[in-house]
Amino acid sequence: MRIERKIVFSNLINLVLIVAIGSFAISYLNSISEQATFLSIADSLNASFLEMRLSEKNYFLFNDNTALKSIQDRISQTQDQMNSVRDDIVRVIGQDGYNELQNRLNSYSAAVSQAGATDARDPQTEETIREAGRQLKDSSDAITGQERQHIEHNITRSKELLLLAIGAVFVSALVVSRSISGKIIGPIRQIERLAKSISAGNFKKIEAPIPRDEFGPVIEAINSMSEELEEREEEIIQSKKLASMGVLVAGVAHELNNPVNNISMVAQAYDELYDKLTPQQRREFMQKVDRETGRIKKIVDNLLDYGKPKEPNPREVGINSVIGKSMQLVQNTLNISKIETTLDLAEGLPELFVDDNQIQQVLINLILNAAQAMEEGGRLTVKSSLDRERGMVDITVADTGKGIPAEYLPYIFDPFFSVKEEGGTGLGLSVSFGIIKSHGGNIRVDSKAGIGTTFTVELPVPEEKGTT
Amino acid sequence: MSEKIMIIDDEKIVGDMARISLEEDGYEVETFLTAAPALERLKEAPFDVVVTDLKMKGIDGLEVLRAVREMSPKTKVIMITAFANLDVAIEAIKGDVFDFFPKPVRIKELKESIRKALAQNGGQNGEQPGK
Structure with missing residues (x-):
């Protein structure tokens, strides 16, 4: 192959490589940014659950029914929030996970309603509230934890991918430049040696097979010049x-x-x-x-x-x-x-x-x-x-x-x-x-x-x- | 006493052939291959004619001519040479050479020249040569 074509070809390969790596990197970054958005949603859900549990604690400590009311308000706010980002949540924890979260919220809401229905303190109901609240908070913690892990994982993958890409481009550039400079420097050295030997009156030829690239015609011309000089010298x-x-x-x-x-x-x-x-x-x-x-x-x-x-x-x-x-x-x-x-x-x-x-x-x-x-x-x-x-x-x-x-x-x-x-x-x-x-x-x-x-x-x- | 002739030539045959012919005519002949011993010999004994080659290793014919002119003004010098060159001929004439022969030398002409040289000297060393 001609050296010019080789250079164009190898540049194309490097270009494709860089575009591919760039696309991968952009898609990873997009998904990281999506995950970050979701993480903020999850954090706010988590914060809501935390507040519910604080109100729950107030209720138990002071037997204050307004606390129950505030829990109920929070639950309905959270329910709205969950409905609005339902797709995002499903994407992260799956339909089953979402259903489970919904069920736990429902159970918690039911337990809170039950407690509000009567003024008497029923330890059984209290325990049900506590348990439902804990489960709800656990689910929410699990979701944020999982999402953090995803983000960390994606960042690590992106890092790896970028390092790999830098390595690949480096190796490809090295291989290509070595092979091209080999194609150029080899013949130039041969021509240099021949020129020296000709100027010393020793009319040799380049014996190596004639390359099919740009140096082919040059080497052929030099060989025929050497031949001509030898004839003339005699x-x-x-x-x-x-x-x-x-x-x-x-x-x-x-x-x-x-x-x-x-x-x-x-x-x-x-x-x-x-x-x-x-x-x-x-x-x-x-x-x-x-x-x-x-x-x-x-x-x-x-x-x-x-x-x-x-x-x-x-x-x-x-x-x-x-x-x-x-x-x-x-x-x-x-x-x-x-x-x-x-x-x-x-x-x-x-x-x-x-x-x-x-x-x-x-x-x-x-x-x-x-x-x-x-x-x-x-x-x-x-x-x-x-x-x-x-x-x-x-x-x-x-x-x-x-x-x-x-x-x-x-x-x-x-x-x-x-x-x-x-x-x-x-x-x-x-x-x-x-x-x-x-x-x-x-x-x-x-x-x-x-x-x-x-x-x-x-x-x-x-x-x-x-x-x- | 017969006339004494000296021949100097680095080609041995020249001396040999000239001598055999000249001795036949009654001359006393001595031959030398180089000039230095010939000039030494000239200090010891007078010669009537010196025949010398021009081009020789060491002392050449022109130097022989000058030396002979100095040592023995009456002695005639005849020069022979393998190549004739005007500059050399002019120098030889200035040095009062008696005759000048390019090679190949005709022996008869050389002998004729020697006879003339001796005649000019007025038979310094005796009578006219003859068989």
Whole structure:
């Protein structure tokens, strides 16, 4: 179900719940107010009965017949009162209860009339009056007592109902908001994680089943964006590689000149001195030619290998050999630029699980950048070392060039940002960053204007290798 | 006493091939793979011609040229290089280089250049070379 509908639906449920509880509460309050009205009637009846009994007591004490008269008046008043609220009384104590009350009133009235009929004091009659009066008062007490109980009961029920209602609304709100926020927060967290991993150059997708709510289309869009970026990144890596090949080829062409010259000189000497050379020397000459062609082949192979588009293909490699290969490709470019190189490679480094082709691309990119920063010559230092504590192999590429202005440092890994005066695509470092991040590593820069720049590439040591 | 030729090139084959050909012509040849020991040797013994590679680890060809000019003004310096670059050529000419060869080097042309250099020196170390 869509989240919007869920919210509307759950609000409706809560509304119905509140209306139902409100109705119940109102009906309870109505019945309490009715009962309170009746209680006041019952109280006034009770007061009448009490007065009758007071008059009764006066009669017995002072043998005063006017007291009997006043009882009779009270009885007839009470009878009128009872008739007027008969329905209310019946509702509370039932028809039988009402009849019994009526009978007792009648008996009391009869007993009082009987006593008034004669002046003589008859103990029997007196006793009948007393008994009837007591019974009448008892009934009346019972009615008020019962009604009080009803009211208390209803108040308690109302309290319970309200508490229950508050609890129910609370629970329902909790459940609904939990389920809705779960529906919202879950996907948002997933999207957040994915965005982080994409910005680190790791083009994953959200693998969880696509929800059918509003997040479905969002997640699908993000997934297809990630896919698209992954395809584009390969294109960018490849184009960047071909761009740096232009620089490399210039250097490599000069490097080819050496073996070509060697072969040429051997051939010339062979031709010139053929008659004077011993068979053994001739053989040695040809072996030299063969070795030099081997050298040429290796240089050409390296270049071809570098230019080929390649699927990322991690395998176990010694990082020093990757550094060595990279240096071979750039050595001549460095020589031309009057750059001295220092290699400081730690021995016994654990093998890394990396795509050597991609790491080589990163190193070549860093080294060529360093060379471009040292137009007037300088020193390039490439170092490898193991950081046991963090389980990382660090590779630093340091130059003594002009440095990167501090205000540019935060942006140098951004795509299309370049500090080079001309010819920088602004993609080299961004692609390098992506490659290193996708290897679970990190790339840092430290630069001081006029002193030089140091790039540090950190690559994780595979766990099973440990750091022993 | 035959003319003394020094060859400095970090590519061993260059020295080997140049030597075998030059010795055939009667020159006395010494080869070095780096410049530092070559310059040490120059302090001990005079050479008529120094053939040096331009691009080498440590001391490069231009520095060799300057050092030779200082130590032994009469010695001719011929430079060979795997890459030709105008700036370097200008600097070499300013440093009074005798000749400049891009690789691949034609041995005959190199020998011709050496002969001219020796002729300019007026056979300082003896007669014209010959078989």
